[in-house]
Amino acid sequence: MYPKPEDGPATGFPMSAGTARTGGGPGAYYQAAPPTAAFAMQAGQAPLAAWSTGLCDxxxxxxxxCITCLCPCITxxxxxxxxxRGSTSCGASGALYALIMLLTGCQCVYSCFYRAKMRAHYGLQESPCADCCIHWCCxxxxxxxxxxxxxxxxxxxxLGWHANMERQGRTPATMPPLMHPGMTR
Known part of the structure; x- marks a missing residue:
């Protein structure tokens, strides 16, 4: 329960199965270890899935x-x-991407956030390296x-988000629910 003298001073960071201690003296800190498939299963989480295609496929x-090489803002x-999920249109996102590309040349910083968002939504692995590295290099x-x-x-x-939802027979998540007439006076 209490730290042993050889453990160094208490840092206030709780330790769990997913943390690893680095160092061993007064400057020691705890760093979260990357989750493994076994750890994810124990924690009740599904293991991260691989991308359906490779980076260079x-x-x-x-x-x-060809479209992406000539005009990446479209893709x-x-x-x-x-x-x-349709909250921003293709045109608005592409225009902002093009504006950032023309003004700063650092559009990869903007686009890597979307890769991270996509990975989180679909439970994809961060591979072959970190999202920002992938977007910066390629x-x-x-x-x-x-x-x-x-x-x-x-x-x-x-088609875009809304037409895809209609095609799949679902109402888009961004549309407000239909209101049924209730009691009137």
């Missing part, structure tokens, strides 16, 4: 690869609209991989 969809806009390949992943999950990327 652009030959699977040559049309999208980014299509991906962002699906990930945002932005077109990352956008193509995200596009292919959504396509393999049943989205027609040319």
């Amino acid at each position: 652009c030959f699977d969809d040559c049309g999208n690869c 980014f806009g299509q991906v962002a609209e699906i990930i945002d 932005e077109p390949c990352a956008l193509c991989q995200e596009y292919r992943e959504l396509k393999k999950r049943g989205f027609d990327m040319n």
Whole structure:
């Protein structure tokens, strides 16, 4: 219960099965260890899934690869609209991406957040490396991989979020619920 002298001073950070101690003296700290599949199963979480295609599998969809190389804002806009569940349009997301690209050249910082959001939503692994590294080193390949992943999950990327929901027979999550007439005076 109480720390032993060889453990060093108490830091106030609780330890769990997913933490590992680094160092051993007064400057020791605790760092969360990456979850393994066994740890995820014990915690009641599903293990992270692999991407359906590799980062450099652009030959699977040559049309999208060409569009992404010539005008990445189009692919980014299509991906962002699906990930945002229609709260932002393809045109608005693509225009913001293009504006950031023209003004700063750091559009990869903006697009890597969407990759992280997509991974969290679908439970995908952060592979082959961190999201920002992938977008920094190979932005077109990352956008193509995200596009292919959504396509393999049943989205027609040319339709957008709302038309995909109608096609699947579901009402979009962004639409307000229908109100039934209640009691009137």
